[in-house]
Amino acid sequence: MQDLPRHPMSATHTEWADRLAATSFFNALLRETAHWWLERQDNEEIAVIPLTRAGDACLRVHLQHRSCSGRCRIVLPLVQATGENLQVVSFEQAVEALLKSPWLCEHPLVGRLDDARRETFLKSVMGSRDTIASALAGRDDLDHLGQGPLGFLDAEQGLLVGHDFHPAPKSQAPFDAEQARDYTPEHRAGFSLIWWGVSPARAAGDSSRELPAAALMHDLLPEALAERLPVGFSALPMHPWQARFLQKRDDIAALIEAGELIVLGEESNDANTARRWYPTSSHRSLYSPQADWMVKGSLSARLTNSLRVLHGNEVMRGLRLDRWWPQVSPDIRSHFHLMQEPAWLGWKNDEGEIDEASLALLRENRIKGPDASSVVLATLTQPLGEAGQTLVANGARRLAALEGTSEREAALVWFDAFCERVLSPLIRLVVEEGIVLLAHQQNIVVRLEGERPTGVDYRDCQGSGVTDHFLARHPGDPVSQDHRISAGMLTRYFPYYVIINSTLAVTAALAEAGLVDERTLVARLREQLERLRQRCQDGDTTLLDHLLTSPTLEVKGNFFCYLAGINESTLDDPSIIYLDMPNPLLTETPAS
Known part of the structure; x- marks a missing residue:
């Protein structure tokens, strides 16, 4: 080669x-x-x-x-x-x-x-x-x-x-320049967590497992810090920037003065014994190869369109998905793994309301080694080099060398595997189960073997919901209103995140490399959706019908949302930042 x-x-x-x-x-x-x-x-x-x-x-x-x-x-x-x-x-x-x-x-x-x-x-x-x-x-x-x-950690910290x-x-x-170097993934930051103790009267949390959230969190607490935790207090892990940010608030200082919150301290800095935590591509989700859990916490920083603070209704979604997941078809789950988020913890303010800036949740760590061949999709498609030089294109070139085939054929094999092992399970979850995962490029971690996709580890239960099809199949299962997705929401958000943001990033990267005409890839994508439509006739085909017949799909207007200074995460009606674009599955794509 x-x-x-x-x-x-x-x-x-x-x-x-x-x-x-x-x-x-x-x-x-x-x-x-x-x-x-x-x-x-x-x-x-x-x-x-x-x-x-x-x-x-x-x-x-x-x-x-x-x-x-x-x-x-x-x-x-x-x-x-x-x-x-x-x-x-x-x-x-x-x-x-x-x-x-x-x-x-x-x-x-x-x-x-x-x-x-x-x-x-x-x-x-x-x-x-x-x-x-x-x-x-x-x-x-x-x-x-x-x-x-790339391995998992290289890819997470390589999204530049x-x-x-x-x-x-x-x-x-x-963040200033020094903080960026200390805390951001593109600078390959690694640091220790700051642990807090929360009094029984102030603690707020929940778990979908046999153990309560406080017990699951406590399993991560280093022994030296556990000795400082008063009996009955809950141990809460926190990003060091967020910990210092919160300590500057007058109300938090008062709770510390009253002994209702305790700053237990930082995990050991001893280079021989310290457990390092690494910010992943989302900044606020932290990974340690040695830990059974990843930690995702609130980060009171505005990154792109949103202030990255967890909300009380969001953290409950992970608990529901954890309970529902064993009922999902084993055929779907065979190659599609959901990183469960079964526990969350924080504290309450003087009014008894959850202080969302304090929230942290636990996410299953399915990737125990930094060199595991699990790569976030956004880094795979990142146009970091010269024209045609992306990880996905270079992976297809290596696949061609391994298989002794043409680069065009290797690109088609790579894309077909992506459709089968990554895209199809996401669509089948909607059509067959009524479970919606709004999977954008930074939530899809692609498992690679032999230079081709073999499965996916999906993260971020906050970006999830259920349709009427799910509610009809599980009539006795309580679902909050904020976790329900109407047909209009489904046909707006899912095509944007999963098809345009994620799948068409793959077709764009392979086409830009000159490996295959994008029209060929989009035609294969449509064929895949048509096969799913035939296969899933007994399910809710609203999504597939929309993808295959609607003259337009909606996309998020990041430019004008950002120019207007809108905080996307607090919009009452997020649809106002979406706009129509011609449906690429129906229109002839421009030649490259």
């Missing part, structure tokens, strides 16, 4: 970060607005974005590749055209020019765009770019991240770009 092309190490980290940041930025912008058009020049497509109402000034963005989902490969430099005059502009200058364009304020989410909002948005976009540049500069394994194969469709995919407010 020929050596694979290497990363552009001759470019500076800032130039490299500019391209990666500009790609996510313009992917989102071009998807969400009609204020642009395409031109062709030397067999390349150019997105022309007007900067004035008259169109006498435009931004010209070269697209090296454009997929059916709108994922593009941006080529720098960017060019601003004023009349016949063409001027190269930096990524920052391009964003500044766009923020002055009148049409940007016409989006209903944004309204009047004042100077303060422009400045905040620009600072966040460029801060995200700087985060990517800093991560690139601090890594000595960039070739390995692009070439692979973030969301494919977001203006600031690596925004890290309120």
Whole structure:
């Protein structure tokens, strides 16, 4: 097998970060607005974005590749055209020019765009770019991240770009540079947990297992700290940043002064005995190879569109799924593993309400070694290197060498295996069981054997729900209203997360690499859905019928949501940030 092309190490980290940041930025912008058009020049497509109402000034963005989902490969430099005059502009200058364009304020989410909002948005976009540049500069394994194969922890901490469709995919407010190095996965951070003790009167928690939540949490507590825990108190693990953040609150200080909360301290820092915890790609989910559980806690930090704080209704979803899962068809569960979240713990405030900033839950650790061949999908499809250089594409190339077949055939084999072992179980859970897992790229951990997908470890029970089909099959099972998903919610959210965000990221990566035409992959995807439709006629086929017949699918509008400063997680009606796009399963995709 020929050596694979290497990363552009001759470019500076800032130039490299500019391209990666500009790609996510313009992917989102071009998807969400009609204020642009395409031109062709030397067999390349150019997105022309007007900067004035008259169109006498435009931004010209070269697209090296454009997929059916709108994922593009941006080529720098960017060019601003004023009349016949063409001027190269930096990524920052391009964003500044766009923020002055009148049409940007016409989006209903944004309204009047004042100077303060422009400045905040620009600072966040460029801060995200700087985060990517800093991560690139601090890594000595960039070739390995692009070439692979990667183990679980390498993949979790190797997601340097973030969301494919977001203006600031690596925004890290309120972390400063030092905190980013200490706490973020792209800097390969590792640290000790901070443990608290919670008095019986203040403790709040629940478990779906025989042992209560406090007992399950206590199993993780180091012996040296257990000696400091008063009888009857519950041990609560916490991210060190969150622990220090909470200690600055006056109400928490009062509870500590009253002895109702105790800061037990940090796990040992002794290099020979310390158990290190590593932030995964979601930042607030922490992994230790030696522990039976992962710990996911609240993190009062705004990352991309949301403040990353757990909510009381969310943590209960894991307990329900833990109880329901044994009833799911063994055929579905044979290759699809759900990382159960059977226990949560926190404390109550003076009003007796759960302080959501204190919440932590336990997640099953199915991956006991950092080198396990289980790789988060977002890192597999990450466009970190030059055009065509993604982990999924390079894995298909290695598969071709192993099998002695063409790279095109290997790409088809890889994608068919993904559809069979990753996508099909997610759809069958909806159609046959009425259980909905809104699986985006950072929640799907693909198990790889022989350079092809063999199964999935799915995480994040918070992004789950049940349909009327489930309720009809389990009439006596209590389900809270917030855990129910209507037909309208199902056909809006599931296609976005599972098909567009996840599955079409795979087709885009394989097509951009020139391994196979994306139209061929989308046709195979449709065939897979049609086979499922025939197989599952006795189930609820609402989702499959929508995917196969609806002229449009909905996608999340990350660009304008972020520009408007909306906290997505607290929206009463999240549908307002979604918009229609042509259904790729029905329309001919653009040739690559």
